[in-house]
Amino acid sequence: MPMLESLAKLDPQQWDALLPDSQPFLRHAFLSALEDSGSVGSRTGWTPRHAVHFDGEGRLTAAFPAYLKQHSYGEYVFDHAWADACDRAGIAYYPKLLVGIPFSPVSGPRLLGDPEAVAALLSDVVTSLAPWGLSGLHVNFTQPDSDRTLETQPGWLERLGCQFHWHNRGYRDFRDFLDALTSRKRKQMRKEREQVAEQGIAFEWREGDSLDEAEWDFVYACYATTYHVRGQRPYLTRAFFSLLAQRMPEAIRVVLAKQGTTPVAMAFFLCGAKTLYGRYWGCLAEYDRLHFETCFYQGMDYAIANGYAHFDAGAQGEHKLIRGFEPVLTRSWHYLVHPGLRDAVADFLEQERVGVHAYAEQAAEALPFRTGS
Known part of the structure; x- marks a missing residue:
């Protein structure tokens, strides 16, 4: 299973051909600009390790934009408390592997390509986590296509978040x-x-x-x-x-x-x-x-x-709410190698999920629209 250390080694057309929509953050141009500018790399704690799968003719059939992480900054799905708990318990939380877009809390495609090749590549990565010395695999800000794949895989934990988007x-x-x-x-x-x-x-x-x-x-x-x-x-x-x-x-x-x-x-x-x-x-x-x-x-x-049709103005939110930005649930998925950590996080996420739903419902009640608008 190849892991690319730089997108410069890959034909941009092959990568972009896997993208199901025109969202700019997944494009080879965007991700390679992060790498070539030094915005990501070992110096910043975002080391590219893109998971890729090629068929017998050398064509790219599946890929994930992935990074080895030595910290949790710039992700916007906050797991600092998980890392602190591991530190107290003597469990190494870093490095971990993150599938997502650096510094960009934008939901979008994450598991790219042919569904069968995607499932096989995902399984290969999960199996390799422990041998590579990684605590887990995290897939941030997914869309329904990735959700459907991940919810059928054993051991994965879903996490909800809430953002505020404006709709035209x-x-x-x-x-x-x-x-x-x-x-x-x-x-x-x-x-x-x-x-x-x-x-x-x-x-x-x-x-x-x-x-x-x-x-x-x-x-x-x-x-x-x-x-x-x-x-x-x-x-x-x-x-x-x-x-x-x-x-x-x-x-x-x-x-x-x-x-x-x-x-x-x-x-x-x-x-x-x-x-x-x-x-x-x-x-x-x-x-x-x-x-x-x-x-x-x-x-x-x-x-x-x-x-x-939509305007996504970034993370965080109550100041957006009163200006007509509506609550939108976001999703991320987490596979944790240590069984005790996985069980503890699963319990936490079950409670957190109730709170996120309640928060989004309360937020919707505070929207500034006239009744019937």
């Missing part, structure tokens, strides 16, 4: 969306947008091939600032943005917030066939309500104008 209900424009809200929430959003405009800030949407390197410097400075203010190191390197702009510019959108001719903030988006993904944001100074406008309202406006 066929709105003609942003005003049409506002008309679907309660009067109080409608006035609040209008006021927030007016407060930004009163500061002399306007917005400019750009595609990936229209930004020069100086503008990408600004984008990266904004992105990095969101980490620096929390005393953290940015996940992505500056080189990632230039490489991605070279390799898949048609999927990139950047909105620049400008005060006069001076850019002061930005938000970075990727485009799928039906979904707009808001990924990164940053501002070099403090402006009242600019975060909400740049990250949410601009994206909603753009989604309406360009016919996107």
